[in-house]
Amino acid sequence: MGEFLMDKVDLDDVLDKFGVFDRYHAVSGIFLVLGMAWNAMWYFNFIFVTEKVEYRCADHLLPNNTSANASTTLWCANPAVCSEWVYDNPDSFVAEFQLACQEWKRTLIGGVQSFGLMLGSFIxxxxxxxxxxKTLIVITGVTGAALGLAKSFSTSYWLYFALEFLEAGFGDVTSPLFTLAVEMVATKSRVTYxxxxxxGFSGGLLVVLIAWLVPYWRHFQRVLYAPGLLFIVYIHVIDESPRWLLSQGKKEEAVHIIRKAANQNKLNIEENLIDMISCEKDEGLSFFTVLGNTLKSKSLLKRFIVCSVCLIACTFASHGLIINSVSLSGNKYTNFALSFGLKLPSSILSGYIIAKFNRRSPLILFFMACAALCIGQPFIPKSKYLLWLLILTYMAGxxxxxxxxNTALxxxxxxxxxxxxxxMHALCLAISKIGSITATQTPLMMAYWSGLPTAMFGGVALVAGLATLLVPDTGNKNLPNTVCEAEALEYSDRIKK
Structure with missing residues (x-):
């Protein structure tokens, strides 16, 4: 009877024997963190490349330029009266591509990036x-670096626009990198890893330092993207996901990686245990077949909708607050650094909480706290004595x-x-770009009310928090391998209740 029960061994039973801080996973983790950090810098570079620049009409220069800023609105309302524009920074993106009175073109770069990320995620x-x-990490990393370098040589606005779209669509390593990180460890180590x-995403904070040291936007992008060509070395420094290999029927390759990891960690694992790892090859489903099968399951369809809503809210609020941080009082580099730098403590804090208290309840709590802080922040009096409270509430949001x-991902x-x-995860992420696309346009809403963007971030967080009540918890449960196992998560929740 014992031999019959041991005919198959789940991969998690073997991965349980590995520690995330042992040599193999520690070294792999370093490269995954570096990849995520570099990708994060690429993701937010447009904020500094397309920064707002003041300009005035050269035909109507006034003594000491005392009323130039006030007159800009009138000139833009009737651009025919001005034949030439003077920019405060003649080497800026706005000046080189002559974007005076075309604010929509400046903010559109962030929008097309998010649109490219959305379409690229499907692919x-x-x-x-x-x-x-692993294959997609290498391909997207090198492609992103090459297209990013090409952007720095753009000779026209629309060429840059097209390259921004292509880079976002085919040069984002986030999805395959995150998938690899989660799949290469056991259930108990999933949150930690x-x-x-x-x-690693918080390493994108370095983009502030690079932007400060290399202010010219073309040089800034070359410094930022050139090291990304080194993603080619990931062919040799990281391994494929054993979980994915087993799903493809490539048991020998998966076993080789597990044995390699065990040797590096000087860990003795019974050969019989490794040989009995279950391996089921998938049917080679196309993307649209995957989507069709998901829609057939009412349970997974509901999760797909809820996950999409939650991720739209997350990207809208998180990215919107970063983008609008440069409009806060004070130094734009400092404000962006403070806003983006919160990624590190948020990752550690949320990781600790969901490891202790599962997933759903903490996520709902985070959404409600975000909603309260973002909706309340615009109503704090804009007094110089309360400036600290205004910024503190914004950063807390x-x-x-x-x-x-972090939790929703x-x-x-x-x-x-x-x-x-x-x-399916990539599909949800693709749809979530609706949030980041909208977020790039929120600075334009400040013309109606300065607190409108922040209040909107809070509103969508509230809706997402309520939607989270509709899906089951997944804490301390093995990753489901089949649709039936995934549906069973909901049944196990009902039994507990």
Missing amino acids: IGALSDRFGR ATICNV KLTASMCL IYTFELFPTKTRSS
């Missing part, structure tokens, strides 16, 4: 399930928004089965 997620996590990966995003990932996990 990258499906390719990741088809060709592997995913948190370490998320901490950003902290909770980042905690929402892990939570969403755990709700779908292995054979379709990357595709």
Whole structure:
């Protein structure tokens, strides 16, 4: 009877024997963190490249320029009266492409980036399930670096616009990198390793230092993107996900990686245990077949809708608060650094909380806290004596928004089965770009009320918090391998109740 029960061994039973801080996972984690950090810098570079620059009409220069700023609105209302513009920074993106009175073109760069990320996620997620996590990390990393360098040589606004779209669509390593990080560890280590990966995203804070040291936007992008060509070395420094290899029927390759990891950690694992790891090859489903099968399951369809709503809210609030931070009183570099720097403590704090208290309840709490802080912040009197409270509340809202995003990424990932996990997670991420696309346009809303963007961030967080009540918890549960196992998560929740 004992031999019959041991015919198959779940991969988690073997991965349980590995520690995330042992040599193999520690070294792999370093490269995953570096990849996430570099990708984060690429993600937010447009904030400094397309920064707002003041300008005035050269035909109507006034003594000491005393009323030039006030006159700009009138000139833009009737641009025919001005034949030439003078920019405060003649080497800026706005000046080189002559974007005076075309504020929409400046903010559109952030919007097309998010749109590219949205469409690219459909493709990258499906390719990741088809060709592997490692393969897509290398391809997207090198492609992103090459297209980013090409942007720095743009000779026209629309050429830059097109390259921004292509880079975002085909040069984002986030999805395959995060998928690999979560799949290469056991259930008990999932949150810890995913948190370490998320901490890497906070490394994107270096973009502030680079922007300060290299202010000219063309040179800034060359310094930023050139090191990304080194993603090619990831062919040799990281391994494929054993979980994905097993889903493809490539048991020998998966076993080789597990033995390699055991040797590096000087860990003795019974050969019989490794040989009996279950291996089930998938059917080679296309992306649209995956979507169709998901829609057939009412339970997974509901999760897909809720996950999409939550991630839209997370990206809208988190990215919107970062983008609008440069409009706060004070130094733009300092404000951006403070806002983006909250990614590190938010990753650590949210990781600790969801490891202790599962997923759903903490996520709802984070959403509600974000809603309260963001809706309340605009109503704080704008007095110089309360400036500290205004900024503190704004940053606290950003902290909770980042905690929402960190938790939602892990939570969403755990709700779908292995054979379709990357595709469905990528699909949810793609739809979530609706939030980041909208977020890039929120600075324009300040013309109606300065507190409107922040209040909107709070409103969507409130809606997402309520929607989270509709999905099951996944804490301390094995990652589901099939649709049936994924649906069973909901039944286990009902039994507990």
